[in-house]
Amino acid sequence: xxxxxxxxxxxxxxxxxxxxxxxxxxxxxxxxxxxxxxxxxxxxxxxxxxxxxxxxxxxxxxxxxxxxxxxxxxxxxxxxxxxxxxxxxxxxxxxxxxxxxxxxxxxxxxxxxxxxxxxxxxxxxxxxxxxxxxxxxxxxxxxxxxxxxxxxxxxxxxxxxxxxx
Amino acid sequence: xxxxxxxxxxxxxxxxxxxxxxxxxxxxxxxxxxxxxxxxxxxxxxxxxxxxxxxxxxxxxxxxxxxxxxxxxxxxxxxxxxxxxxxxxxxxxxxxxxxxxxxxxxxxxxxxxxxxxxxxxxxxxxxxxxxxxxxxxxxxxxxxxxxxxxxxxxxxxxxxxxxxxxxx
Numbered sequence: 001x002x003x004x005x006x007x008x009x010x011x012x013x014x015x016x017x018x019x020x021x022x023x024x025x026x027x028x029x030x031x032x033x034x035x036x037x038x039x040x041x042x043x044x045x046x047x048x049x050x051x052x053x054x055x056x057x058x059x060x061x062x063x064x065x066x067x068x069x070x071x072x073x074x075x076x077x078x079x080x081x082x083x084x085x086x087x088x089x090x091x092x093x094x095x096x097x098x099x100x101x102x103x104x105x106x107x108x109x110x111x112x113x114x115x116x117x118x119x120x121x122x123x124x125x126x127x128x129x130x131x132x133x134x135x136x137x138x139x140x141x142x143x144x145x146x147x148x149x150x151x152x153x154x155x156x157x158x159x160x161x162x163x164x165x
Numbered sequence: 166x167x168x169x170x171x172x173x174x175x176x177x178x179x180x181x182x183x184x185x186x187x188x189x190x191x192x193x194x195x196x197x198x199x200x201x202x203x204x205x206x207x208x209x210x211x212x213x214x215x216x217x218x219x220x221x222x223x224x225x226x227x228x229x230x231x232x233x234x235x236x237x238x239x240x241x242x243x244x245x246x247x248x249x250x251x252x253x254x255x256x257x258x259x260x261x262x263x264x265x266x267x268x269x270x271x272x273x274x275x276x277x278x279x280x281x282x283x284x285x286x287x288x289x290x291x292x293x294x295x296x297x298x299x300x301x302x303x304x305x306x307x308x309x310x311x312x313x314x315x316x317x318x319x320x321x322x323x324x325x326x327x328x329x330x331x332x333x
Binding site: 025026028029030032033036037081082083084085086087120121122123144145146147148 | 181184185187188191192233234244245246247248249250277278279280300301302303304305
């Protein structure tokens with residue numbers, strides 16, 4: 001009889017524990033899906049987008065739905081997985097979509113020679129706003145759309161710069 | 166009232182199930198069907214168009230490799246096509262960054278940093294790096310480890326380098 005009591009007690013406790021951990025697991029899954037497919041905050045820094053984004057670091061709100069549904073257009077600030085280092089993510093601006101002809105300064109600090117070319121299918125042409133200190137499509141060539149991970153919506157931090165980009 | 170409750174519970178269950186499934190398939194592993202014969206004889210060895218939908222192979226794709234992006238020669242990977250990012254392809258990595266590849270259209274390409282060279286095992290029927298050049302590792306979505314369907318072909322996918330295209 002005693003044993004039976006113990007057992008039922010233990011069972012209810014175990015049940016409680018399972019319920020709790022399931023709830024936490026569900027919450028973590030929800031977190032993962034929101035931050036991967038809907039929106040997430042991202043911290044960016046560096047000189048390549050200088051007039052638009054600060055050198056010292058901004059927190060941006062990035063949404064991940066537009067790249068999934070092909071809703072991107074020229075002028076959007078996007079988050080791209082760097083083609084030469086897949087663990088790094090960079091922020092750049094779309095200059096041309098597939099099929100567009102883009103014209104750019106080949107080496108702005110040395111000469112004013114212009115190059116123009118057509119963006120191939122499934123690729124985008126991205127450039128930093130600070131053309132003197134940005135490694136972008138001018139060196140790496142057009143970027144496959146599969147590398148785009150999100151579109152920047154708002155700047156959240158610093159608070160005095162809050163607003164859409 | 167009973168039906169409303171029932172429907173509410175059903176949607177809640179579906180939603181939770183979807184969330185958990187999506188998370189697992191994003192972070193850990195997923196099972197995907199292989200279409201086409203570009204990787205034959207490793208996948209879909211039977212080349213018979215009427216039977217193709219029935220004899221399709223299902224493979225396990227693990228996602229742990231996406232944390233470090235470290236790949237070895239001969240790994241079979243899933244990546245989104247560089248010309249259409251909604252399409253996923255399965256090919257074998259035959260050269261990594263720094264290697265030298267010589268193929269007919271290009272003569273001797275050095276693979277740039279952070280890129281890899283992918284080719285199908287069925288050389289005659291494969292659209293791969295020989296036509297679109299090296300691809301960035303950022304496009305890779307997972308590594309194929311096992312075949313799980315059909316039952317008689319269950320087994321591990323070997324890491325191998327085809328002898329005909331050993332990079333020099």
